[in-house]
Amino acid sequence: YLPHQRIPLLHDSTVNNPINQLAQLGFLSSSPLRPTLAFSFETLETFRLLSNRCPRLSKQAFVKALCDSHQRLYSSTLRQQFSDIFDTYLSILRCVDRHVNISLSRDAPDWRIRHSCPACQNRLEVEGDLEYTIKLSLDGNNSLK
Numbered sequence: 188y189l190p191h192q193r194i195p196l197l198h199d200s201t202v203n204n205p206i207n208q209l210a211q212l213g214f215l216s217s218s219p220l221r222p223t224l225a226f227s228f229e230t231l232e233t234f235r236l237l238s239n240r241c242p243r244l245s246k247q248a249f250v251k252a253l254c255d256s257h258q259r260l261y262s263s264t265l266r267q268q269f270s271d272i273f274d275t276y277l278s279i280l281r282c283v284d285r286h287v288n289i290s291l292s293r294d295a296p297d298w299r300i301r302h303s304c305p306a307c308q309n310r311l312e313v314e315g316d317l318e319y320t321i322k323l324s325l326d327g328n329n330s331l332k
Contacts, residue, residue, distance in 0.1 A: 217271040
């Protein structure tokens with residue numbers, strides 16, 4: 188997201204639309220035909236990581252901070268466009284994850300259960316019998332009082 192930077196899009200025979208050209212340059216736009224605003228993948232990933240660490244961080248606050256850093260007036264339209272672009276970015280990430288899991292044969296419904304190894308229940312074939320098979324600690328939720 189650079190408000191004053193114009194990105195020239197060339198008519199290239201290998202790339203059939205401006206959205207693909209923007210993606211190759213590292214940007215994602217919400218408009219499929221005539222993009223006027225685009226956010227970089229880096230900006231979108233930064234917001235994703237920040238919102239994972241601080242769920243209270245709103246899109247509005249993030250866009251306002253971007254506007255402040257680029258000395259641009261905030262508008263709710265800008266927040267809506269960012270929201271649309273971010274939703275598209277998350278869809279792309281989910282699609283990529285799904286394709287990776289299929290390629291690695293991780294798409295079975297019980298794959299996680301069969302390949303998980305919780306520390307307290309992991310047993311190696313070469314390991315002898317332990318004195319206790321599992322350790323549990325229950326406090327009746329008294330530690331929260």
